[in-house]
Amino acid sequence: MTKAERTRKAILDQAFELIYQNGYQATSIDKIIDTTAVTKGAFYYHFKNKEEMGIAMIKEMIAPRIAQTLLHPLQKWENPIEAIYESIAQKLHKDLDVNVEFGCPTNNLVQEMGPLNLRFHQTLRGVLDHWIKTIETKIELGKAAGFIRAEVNAHDVAAYVVLSYEGLKSTGKIYGRSLYESYLKQLRSYLESLS
Amino acid sequence: MTKAERTRKAILDQAFELIYQNGYQATSIDKIIDTTAVTKGAFYYHFKNKEEMGIAMIKEMIAPRIAQTLLHPLQKWENPIEAIYESIAQKLHKDLDVNVEFGCPTNNLVQEMGPLNLRFHQTLRGVLDHWIKTIETKIELGKAAGFIRAEVNAHDVAAYVVLSYEGLKSTGKIYGRSLYESYLKQLRSYLESLS
DNA sequence: CCCTAAAAATACTATATAGTATGTTTTGAT
DNA sequence: ATCAAAACATACTATATAGTATTTTTAGGG
Incomplete structure (x- = not known):
């Protein structure tokens, strides 16, 4: 990774944390660069404007995190009831104490920016579509294998x-x-009612 | 209602709409008063600062709306399964096309301000506590009446x-x-699994 | 080493924002 | 009608913000 790539990544890393904790609109570019060893010139060299940075942050930080912590684990169980429950339970277990008060990075942005900005809306919809589709496929396979009612x-x-x-x-x-x-507890009881 | 009371209410009405659609932090006091026939002097006569106005807005606008659209209707059915499903279904039906893209006023603020401001956190918790408690009581009564498994x-x-x-x-x-x-559909199926 | 483009630093602008200071008008009790 | 307090209006301040203009430094192929 070149130095320029590291600068870009440092910006996105810091933007992710600040936006996660304070929201997109409440996170100023000044705050991002002040808490990183990066100047305004570097910021605007790597990103056309704040919006482009936000979209890049979703695509390069948030989407991969969802894939790794919620989608890939789904494949560890054949029964979709186990797969869905366990993937979520393990994710929540990891989040305990650390991320509880700040919620879900995706949902935070869906809530804040979904109604206000079309590009955020579309990009975030892509993230959610992918997640839903992955679960859906898992359920269809589970129906074929007799785990879920037809x-x-x-x-x-x-x-x-x-x-x-x-x-x-x-x-x-x-x-x-x-x-x-x-x-x-309620998720488990709901999922079991599908079998 | 006196003229002063009407001024105060006009501020809260407008604040509710703007905050609902744009968020609390993104709603400036200037925007509130510009779109109302109210000046800055009037605003700061009625509210010590923006935070006090926000808290008042929750207590005087949001909480009563929840009570009227989601809590009171619960009492129209004896069976909690019907009561919960119908109260929510009717609320959602009313919201269709009008409020879908802007979500739920309470949840918007929970999301945005819950982690950032203790007074918002506590006030919003009061709103949610009341809603949860009302449903809980309804379920307990339903258990006694044999609608819900013990x-x-x-x-x-x-x-x-x-x-x-x-x-x-x-x-x-x-x-x-x-x-x-x-x-x-999923809510109904979940609720029916409780009987 | 050198030289060009990439990468980054600095200084600036224009606007928006919460809140204040100070003044004027309105209201209602006497 | 008077007058004090309530209610409102106007002008201002200090700070934060996204973005720009301009200059300086750094990297890497020749």
């Missing part, structure tokens, strides 16, 4: 799983880890 | 209902009304 609508269930996860992350900002535990 | 944990279910509703409102900013429909 009349279950895979897309509806996948969307509902994602939506309730995001609801947990959002409401969890207020209620913390106790909500995580009660969520997991 | 071993169901009323609090966990109530929290899960609220959390998934907020997840819908949040993710719904991206997916719109189609998500509302698939959510309602």
